[in-house]
Amino acid sequence: MLSNKRIQELELVMEFEKVEECFKEVSSWIEDVGRERLKETVNLDDSLDMLLQTQKQFKEFDLVASEYCRRGQEALKKMNQWEDLSFVDVHSYRVKLQTYEDELEDFCTQLDETRHRVCETVRLYEFFDKVRQGICCTEQGVKS
Numbered sequence: 001m002l003s004n005k006r007i008q009e010l011e012l013v014m015e016f017e018k019v020e021e022c023f024k025e026v027s028s029w030i031e032d033v034g035r036e037r038l039k040e041t042v043n044l045d046d047s048l049d050m051l052l053q054t055q056k057q058f059k060e061f062d063l064v065a066s067e068y069c070r071r072g073q074e075a076l077k078k079m080n081q082w083e084d085l086s087f088v089d090v091h092s093y094r095v096k097l098q099t100y101e102d103e104l105e106d107f108c109t110q111l112d113e114t115r116h117r118v119c120e121t122v123r124l125y126e127f128f129d130k131v132r133q134g135i136c137c138t139e140q141g142v143k144s
């Protein structure tokens with residue numbers, strides 16, 4: 001039984017090392033690229049044309065960021081098997097895993113919120129642009 005326990009622990013450590021390597025790559029991208037790009041979309045431009053350009057650029061970024069989120073979430077799923085193990089030696093790995101999970105969840109939430117904010121801002125500007133055009137057409141009709 002002790003031998004089986006040690007084998008399971010070793011398998012777990014080897015699996016964790018693979019997951020950790022993936023998370024280091026994901027975390028590095030989030031810190032070096034992802035968070036900076038999200039900060040760029042905090043202040044959205046005042047014109048519809050500039051806003052549409054920002055939306056296009058964000059969509060390109062969003063595809064890449066979503067892929068990193070997906071990869072991180074898949075790695076977390078692999079580690080769900082740890083929940084059934086009650087080894088004392090595994091605690092430090094669970095703590096690291098929880099840190100990775102929190103970081104990934106925070107970034108993915110910020111990405112979702114930014115996606116929603118950019119989309120809603122574009123819709124609002126498009127609405128105002130239509131209203132402005134309607135007012136201009138109405139004023140021209142009244143002057144004629």
